Amino acid sequence: MGKMAAALGSVATLATEPGEDAFRKLFRFYRQSRPGTADLGGVIDFSAARGSGPVAHKVVRSQLSVSSVSDHDAHRAGLQPVSSWRAYGLEGYPGFIFIPNPFLPGYQWHWVKQCLKLYSQKPNVCNLDKHMTKEDTQDLWEQSKxxxxHQSFFTVPVVCLLSATTARNRTNLNSIHSCISS
Structure with a gap:
């Protein structure tokens, strides 16, 4: 319990820092932990809906309208039939639904590409809008490529489409660009 209280205390300290959203605070908190030492007691495991873990009572199965999307339309979008999806919600968070991997094999890359190339364009709302001007957010995918x-392997970009903070992340970015840049 002391370890958990210390972890929560550290998170509370992070919460007082201005200019960061909740995700960034928690991301930084868990990234600063040494591998294998982070207290994951506050992390939600959606498979706990079938188990008896500490947050199992908060995770609930969500019912989806199977007839709302035909199997044919789901397949055309690169998705498994809706009838095979597992969907979960959280008590106290109406409207939140988590669907683990609804994609057909190989289509996750397609949707990553769509998100980075298409959905980051206007008129869509992007989380970078509050950090960059409208002109700077135009064609982020091509700017990032x-x-x-033109950068050396160990140079970390100041602003990039994805947050690359280590040489490993830099390699991952290059891999993503080469895999889906068609």
């Missing part, structure tokens, strides 16, 4: 192609 161009930027990465």
């Amino acid at each position: 161009e930027f990465l192609s």
Whole structure:
């Protein structure tokens, strides 16, 4: 219990820092932990809906309208039939639904590409809008590809489409660009 209280105390300290959203605070908290030492007691495991873990009572199965999307339309979108999806919600958070991997094999890359190339464009709302001007957020995918192609391996970009903070993340970015840049 003391370890958990210390972890929560550290998270509370992070909460007082201005200019960060809740995700960034928790991301930084868990990233600063040494591998294998982070207290994951507050992490929600959606498979706990079938178990008896500490948050199992908060995770609930959600019912989806199977007839709302035909199997044919789901397949055309690169998705498994809705009838095979497992969907979960959280008590106290109406409207929140978590669906683990509804994609057909190979289609996750397609949707990653769509999110990075298409959905980051206007008129869609992007989480970078509050950090960058409208002009700076135009064609982020191409800007990122161009930027990465002219940088040395160990240089970390100041602003990039994805947050690359280590050499490993830098390699992952290059891999993503080469895998889905068609």
